[in-house]
Amino acid sequence: MGVKRSPWRRGAEGGVLALIALIWGFPTLWVLYATFAGTGTTAGFTFANLIAAWNTAPFAEYTLNTIVIVGGLLLSQGIVGLVVGFILARYEFPGKSLITAIFLLQIVVPVYAVLIQDYQIIQGLHLLNTRVGIMLPYAVSGIAVLAFRQAFRSVPRELEEAARLDGYDMLGVFRRVYLPRVGPAAVAFAVITITYHWTDFLWPLIVTSSDAARPVVVGLALLAEASESGLQWNLLAAGTAIVIIPVLVVFAIGTRRILASFAATFDWH
Amino acid sequence: MSTLVKPLTPSAQGPAPAGPWRAWLAGPGVRYLLLLLPALMVVAFVVYPTVATVIHSFYRLDPVGRVTGFAGVANYRMLFAEPVFLQVLRNTAIYAVASVVLSIALAFGMAMLLSGKVFVNRLLLLGIFSPTVMPTIAAANIWLYFLAPQLGLFTHLLGDFGIKNANLLGEPNTALGALVALFVWKYAPYFTLFLMAGLQAIPQNVRDALRTEDPHGWHSLRKVVLPIMAPMLAFVITLAVIYAMETVDPVYVMTQGGPANGTNLVMFYLYQLGFSYYSWGPAAALSGLLLGGLSSLSALSLIALERRSFHWA
Numbered sequence: 001m002g003v004k005r006s007p008w009r010r011g012a013e014g015g016v017l018a019l020i021a022l023i024w025g026f027p028t029l030w031v032l033y034a035t036f037a038g039t040g041t042t043a044g045f046t047f048a049n050l051i052a053a054w055n056t057a058p059f060a061e062y063t064l065n066t067i068v069i070v071g072g073l074l075l076s077q078g079i080v081g082l083v084v085g086f087i088l089a090r091y092e093f094p095g096k097s098l099i100t101a102i103f104l105l106q107i108v109v110p111v112y113a114v115l116i117q118d119y120q121i122i123q124g125l126h127l128l129n130t131r132v133g134i135m136l137p138y139a140v141s142g143i144a145v146l147a148f149r150q151a152f153r154s155v156p157r158e159l160e161e162a163a164r165l166d167g168y169d170m171l172g173v174f175r176r177v178y179l180p181r182v183g184p185a186a187v188a189f190a191v192i193t194i195t196y197h198w199t200d201f202l203w204p205l206i207v208t209s210s211d212a213a214r215p216v217v218v219g220l221a222l223l224a225e226a227s228e229s230g231l232q233w234n235l236l237a238a239g240t241a242i243v244i245i246p247v248l249v250v251f252a253i254g255t256r257r258i259l260a261s262f263a264a265t266f267d268w269h
Numbered sequence: 270m271s272t273l274v275k276p277l278t279p280s281a282q283g284p285a286p287a288g289p290w291r292a293w294l295a296g297p298g299v300r301y302l303l304l305l306l307p308a309l310m311v312v313a314f315v316v317y318p319t320v321a322t323v324i325h326s327f328y329r330l331d332p333v334g335r336v337t338g339f340a341g342v343a344n345y346r347m348l349f350a351e352p353v354f355l356q357v358l359r360n361t362a363i364y365a366v367a368s369v370v371l372s373i374a375l376a377f378g379m380a381m382l383l384s385g386k387v388f389v390n391r392l393l394l395l396g397i398f399s400p401t402v403m404p405t406i407a408a409a410n411i412w413l414y415f416l417a418p419q420l421g422l423f424t425h426l427l428g429d430f431g432i433k434n435a436n437l438l439g440e441p442n443t444a445l446g447a448l449v450a451l452f453v454w455k456y457a458p459y460f461t462l463f464l465m466a467g468l469q470a471i472p473q474n475v476r477d478a479l480r481t482e483d484p485h486g487w488h489s490l491r492k493v494v495l496p497i498m499a500p501m502l503a504f505v506i507t508l509a510v511i512y513a514m515e516t517v518d519p520v521y522v523m524t525q526g527g528p529a530n531g532t533n534l535v536m537f538y539l540y541q542l543g544f545s546y547y548s549w550g551p552a553a554a555l556s557g558l559l560l561g562g563l564s565s566l567s568a569l570s571l572i573a574l575e576r577r578s579f580h581w582a
Contacts, residue, residue, distance in 0.1 A: 013382055017393060020379065024458065025396025027411040028403070030422070080307045087300050099308055106311045108567045109319055112515050112536060113560040116543050116552055117318030117325075120334055137314040140307045199404035201518045202536070206544055221406045224413065224522050233414055240407045247402045248395075255394050259462065 031244065034237035053223075053238035058211045062219035063242075065131055069204075069215055070197045072135050077193055078186070081144025086174060088145070089152035106142035111203060119206055129209045138197065144189050151185035152178055191258070198247075216243055319560060326557040330549035344554035351551070353530050354538065361535045364445060365513040368452040373506055375457040380464035401459045409522035412451050413438075416523075441531020444524050448532055451519050456512060460505050467501030468494075500573055507570035511563060535559065 035049050053059070088100060111118065118137045127133030155178055163177045201217050208214045214222075223239045251258065329340040348354055379397070400408060415423040418436040427435045437443040471494065479489040495502075517536040520526055526533035526541065533541075539559065542552035 017382055017397075021393045021396030024454065025399050027408065027415070027454075028396075028399040030415075031411055083303050084307050087304060091297075091300060093297060093300065099304055102308050102311050102316065104571070105319075106315050107571060108564050109315050109560065110511070110515065110563045110567060113556055113563050114315065114318035114322055115539070116334070116549070116556055117321050118314055119543075121314065121318070139314075140310045142311070145307075195402070199406070201404075201406055201521070202540065205521075206540070217404050217406045220404075220410065221518075221522055224406075224410045233420070236410060236414070240410050243407050244403050248399065251398065251402045252391075252395055255391055255398075259394070259398075 028244065028248065031237050031240050034234055035241040049234045049238035050241065053235045053242060056235055057219055057223050057239065059216065059219065059239070059242055061211050062214055062216040065213055066198060066215040066217070068131050069134055070194055072131070073138055073197050074190060074193055076135070076139045077141040077144045078189070080140050081148045081189065082179075082182070084145045085148025085150075086152050086178065089149045090178075103140075103142040103145045106140060107146070111137060115203065115206070118203075122207060128207055129213050131213050133207050134204050134213065134215070137203070141189075141193065143192065147185045147189045148182055151182040155181050322553060322556045322560055325549075326553040328550075328553075330553060332547040332549070334547075334549045340550065344550040345557075348551040348554045353533070354551075354555075356530050357533045357535055357538045360445060360531065360533060361514065364449060364452075364516070364534060365510060367449045368456075368513045368516075369506060369509040371449065372453045372457045372460060373502075373509055375453060376460035376464055376505070377502075379457065379461040380468055383461065384465050384468040397461075398458050400455045401462075403455075405455060405518040406522060408451065408455055409519040412447070412519070413523050416447055438524055439528055441528055444528065444532045448516070448519055448523070448534075451523075452513065452516065456509065460509060463501060463505045463508075464498065467498045470497050470501075504570055504573040507566055507573065511566050511570070514559075514563060514566075 036045055036047070084103065088096065088103075122128055122133045122136065125133070125136075127136065159177050160173050163173045168176065198215075199217060200215075201221065204213075204215050204218050205221070208218060211219070220239055220243050224236060325336065326344050327340060327342070328336045329338045329343070331337050415421050416437045418424060418439065424435050424437070437447050475493065479493060515536055516534055517540065520532055520534055520537040521540075524532040526537050535555070536559075539552060539555050542548045542555060
């Protein structure tokens, strides 16, 4: 800090921040309290609500579905992004701008606007109520293609030429020169895609009709719907806790790193 | 001696021999082949549906969604003839404007507060950014409980201030207000992240100079901070408008569009038209309108992000 501010003002700023943190964090605190604080005979810390919620709805099945969907999309979007991004960054060929435009369109057209058409396609393929049906429209990500294209472009050409002089062909150059240098882009892409698909709701809701393919977020929404017809709030809170605790732990461990990577990705110097 | 001299170039480890198979792999044919499947996927799930959405909006569709004949603009006319849709448009406009203005203003203030700090308490960060990592469905569940009549925590709090038996989700206006509050709570910290990154574009010595020259900060805010932040602000505002337009999760969990369609937003209405009423014609018309609106907004945000030359004022 180059210039000292008055302690009064620093204190006021700190107080405002603390108040914001308290209000913004309160719902999370409340869920944890409602889940783990026992009432009546079981006063104190208890796992009873968590276990009861886990048994009220098929959370194990939901969680497995979410892991398969998010993991599968990460894999398919990542591989396609790497391959297509590399070809677009490294080669000139007829039709390149048309192909680039197709992937740009994937970013520009929101899935929500073509929801009904995509639903009818999945229906036509007899993939309704399957995890593949949920994943298929998202299998290719324009964001991933653009991110990796940008990362490959910023690799100095001299490195590639040096590797070629050493006798490597294109595949070897890709593996040894380009691939090791797209780490930051890969991390940024992974964070974006995992959070998006892990929290996505409307598309999995309309595609699924049974617990066999439902991700955890849809399961939680249905649990909430059931709660209006008399399910105990403690169970709903515990169900919510099941969904938010994993991310809170990851975020708590990596707070600074996640915020820093975000700042670096969007640092517009 | 020779064991001490490690080969420095990768060539010393020996590149793989270049057989005919690998030669073909490096050729132009395989490049098109590799591009073909991903491009076809995008064509199948984005390009074709986009075209089909626009075309279908001008055709009569039966309850299963099959084309039964040309309709002209009848679908659009049916859509706008429905008083509920006009109310949905009004709701969405109020919701979007209030949500975007409040969340961006708050995010800007939070970014200014946080950016000067070298060291911020981890617990503070965890509190502020906990809504960001929480799925909207989970957040809506919690808020539903806070606002529930009689047993809700916030309802009790209002009772202490003399507002007895409040049922915020039972009145159209307060229910829409609750949805706006949820949006601001959920997204203001997220937008703060972007704006903090934008504030980094102001060099430290400029900041220090501004602090001594202009202690109250209003002049420098207008003349220095806002112009530098303009591209990032443009990007974040577009993002906020898109998010507000696409809001559906909290409507589904907290109000189901009610009471009396007072919180029915455009995305939830589309869901109802299609998947509750099987009214595919007007649904296709509404999809066509959303397609135009949302795609232009996404294109704008992409331009702001890629070109960084999106200036105003």
